Amino acid sequence: MGLLDNIKKGIADTSQKVSNAVKEFKVEDITSNLKVYEKYFSESNLWEKIGKVGKTIGATILYPVLLLFNLFKSNDVNLKEKTMIIGTLGYFILPVDLLPDALVGVGYTDDIAALTATLTALASCLNADMQSASKQQLKNMLGEYDERAVDSVSEIISQANKAINK
Numbered sequence: 001m002g003l004l005d006n007i008k009k010g011i012a013d014t015s016q017k018v019s020n021a022v023k024e025f026k027v028e029d030i031t032s033n034l035k036v037y038e039k040y041f042s043e044s045n046l047w048e049k050i051g052k053v054g055k056t057i058g059a060t061i062l063y064p065v066l067l068l069f070n071l072f073k074s075n076d077v078n079l080k081e082k083t084m085i086i087g088t089l090g091y092f093i094l095p096v097d098l099l100p101d102a103l104v105g106v107g108y109t110d111d112i113a114a115l116t117a118t119l120t121a122l123a124s125c126l127n128a129d130m131q132s133a134s135k136q137q138l139k140n141m142l143g144e145y146d147e148r149a150v151d152s153v154s155e156i157i158s159q160a161n162k163a164i165n166k
Contacts, residue, residue: 001166020085031157038083049093054141060107060148064115065092066134067126067153088118104120109152132158 046069054062071077073083092111119126133155138145 037087037094040094041070041086041090045093046089057108059138059145060069061112063134063138063150064119066117066137067116067130070130070134071122071125081122081125084118084121088114119157126157
C-alpha cells in the first residue's frame with residue numbers, strides 16, 4: 001500500500017469516526033459534566049486559546065465565547081450560573097474533547113453545542129451592554145467579520161428569552 005493509499009485510508013477512517021461521534025453526540029453529555037471541565041478554565045488559558053484559534057474559528061464561535069466571558073465577569077450572575085460558564089469555557093479551552101478541535105470542519109461542533117446550550121440557559125442574564133461589548137471585542141480581534149454569524153447567535157438568545165419569559 002502506497003503513501004497515497006495510506007492517506008486516503010486515514011481520511012476515510014477519520015471521517016467515519018467523526019460521523020459516528022456526531023450521530024452519538026448529545027448536548028447533555030457536555031452540560032451534565034461541566035464540573036469536569038472547570039479545572040481547565042482560567043482567564044489566561046481562555047485568552048491563550050482565543051489567541052491561537054480566534055481568526056480560524058471566526059465570529060460564529062468566538063462571539064458566544066466572548067458573550068459568556070463577559071457574562072462571567074458580570075456581578076449580576078450568581079454562583080451556579082458562573083459555574084456553568086466556567087465549565088463551558090473550560091470545555092472550549094480543552095483541545096481534546098468529544099470531537100477533537102483539530103478535526104477540520106467538525107472539530108468545534110461540540111464546542112458550539114456547549115456554548116449554545118449555556119447561552120440558551122442563561123439568555124435572560126444577557127443584556128444589550130454585554131452584547132455590544134462582545135461585538136466590540138470581536139471587531140478588535142477579527143477586524144471585519146460576517147455580521148450574520150453574530151445575528152444568528154443573537155437570534156438564538158432572543159428566542160430563548162422569549163421562551164423563558166412565556
